[in-house]
Amino acid sequence: MTSSAKRLGALALAATAFVAACGGGTAATSPSAAGSSAAAGASTGAAASGVAGPSACVDGSITTSGSTALQPLVDAAGKAYTAACPKSTISVQGGGSGTGLTQVLQGAVQIGESDVTAESKLKPDEASQLVDHVIVRQGWVMVVNNDVTGVTSLTTQQATGIWTGTITNWKAVGGPDQAIVLILRPASSGTRATFKSVVLKGANEASGQALTEDSNGAVTTAVGTTPGSTSVIGFAYYQANKDKVTAVGLDGVQGSVATMLDGTYKLQAFGHMYSKGQPDGLTKSFLDYMMSDPIQKTLIPSLFYAPAQ
Amino acid sequence: MTSPAASLATTELGLRARLDLPRRITLLAAGVIVAIVLLLLVFITWNGVQLFVASGVPVAEIFSPTWQPDAGSGPTSFGLLPFIAGTLGVMAVAAVIATPLSVGLALFMAEVAPTWARRITQPAMEVFVGIPSVVYGWLGLTLLVPYLRTNLQGLGFTLGFSWFAGSLVLALMILPTITSISYDAFLVVPRDMRAASMALGTTRWQAIRHVVLPAAATGIATAVVMGMMRAAGEALAVQMVIGNRPVMPTGLTAPMTTLTSQITLDMGNTVAGEPWNQALWTMGLVLLVISFTFVVIVRRLAGRRIAA
Structure with a gap:
């Protein structure tokens, strides 16, 4: 009896610890893991193109968190800064746009990255405490499973039909006679919010007929392995997985840094870095560095983003 | 490195207090655990009811089968x-x-x-x-x-x-x-x-x-x-x-x-x-x-x- 009771208690404890560990792991590691794998690919690109450091160093230590779509860029920029300025530390974390905005508002981090504006997420009195720094334009691309042949571009109307569930077979848009499997990001993600406002003009996605995957990496895997599937992923993730998924243009325009810059490719949005109040010290120096030529002209195109201006 | 017994002997504690020490330590451990559990309960409950208290969502709404947290083209x-x-x-x-x-x-x-x-x-x-x-x-x-x-x-x-x-x-x-x-x-x-x-x-x-x-x-x-x-x-x-x-x-x-x-x-x-x-x-x-x-x-x- 006692041994049984003891074992039961130990098991319960172990189970709790296990569940707690898993829960925590999901929050912290899963987005950053997705980000860091892209960042790893990114940093080699940055090293190859030789990104110059900032013109003047400021010592100190800052932490940034937020959008996983922007994380590869901020991570590479942070590494380039600290490589030139060994006395400063810039720690770049993921967590999602909401996490970035919440943490910068609370003062837990000095910079919060977001795919969407603070005004769209926070209450007006909270958003007014943050200063917006538009640092980059980021693009997304619609991708389909490699077995969906003959669909090279969708019109806004066709894409809206697919995402809202009125078009359910690829035949209707010039593809094979195959059911469409829609894969969404969570409704709270910056990717989905951007797609919803730019392409769907606010119409609700048919989430009741779709699958939901929680990161660019998971979506890419799901589209690559699920016949007839389609979703939206960031440029950088598409470039890293060109053989696994097929890109589809929007309104006849294929997504690229060039078409983003000339404005013909619509599926793009500004990437924001927020500071609480006017930045100073290393925070200001790093934000200035993000707007400098080495980042805007060299690093950003190499990672498939487009300069902010 | 002194042995635990030696270090205990050199302290000012009386015999009774020394005998009591293990009991107090285990009591403390139990107390901490109970306190943590209680705090967790209070914290989760407090945050869990904010949807109804702070945002005014009727309690009955959570028993609806419709999950539409972003407004989009319809109500949340x-x-x-x-x-x-x-x-x-x-x-x-x-x-x-x-x-x-x-x-x-x-x-x-x-x-x-x-x-x-x-x-x-x-x-x-x-x-x-x-x-x-x-x-x-x-x-x-x-x-x-x-x-x-x-x-x-x-x-x-x-x-x-x-x-x-x-x-x-x-x-x-x-x-x-x-x-x-x-x-x-x-x-x-x-x-x-x-x-x-x-x-x-x-x-x-x-x-x-x-x-x-x-x-x-x-x-x-x-x-x-x-x-x-x-x-x-x-x-x-x-x-x-x-x-x-x-x-x-x-x-x-x-x-x-x-x-x-x-x-x-x-x-x-x-x-x-x-x-x-x-x-x-x-x-x-x-x-x-x-x-x-x-x-x-x-x-x-x-x-x-x-x-x-």
């Missing part, structure tokens, strides 16, 4: 019913799959197995416990989901991502829990009862079926409930294979969603204070209520076992 709706049904459903089917296997294995280990076989099965169980849940999810995503889609499409697994896939992965994960607790339940059945049964001329199977199993029944029930508790809290592995479709579960072959997977999907992208984020806390509170219910059931069962 924070219906949690799909997630509650999903959690309970995926958990129940996992228990149905895992229980016969686990109880069978426990019976084998307790009643049938020779010592050498027990030496293999017991460490095997421990290895099972040690595998991180993300690995189970990864295996499910790369092996199970494509297998269901390509080979069992005729049964309705058009996508592979499904309720059944989630339950199967969970069943594997709760197998060790149910097995080891029911194994203990079999061990505490007194040898005399088996001996008496055999003396009456029963075979070993008859003794197991009519004596050992009934005597261990409440223990097995406890094991199953503990396994289901574990299943309800699991997030990552399930999230990777169920497809996360936020509607009421429609069938074992269709995608569905759970409380835990929706919390992990949305928490990074919502900001503290918005109704959406508060709804996630409410989901956490619901999960807590579910797990509380199981604790109560386990305690009841344990009480019955002692009474018997």
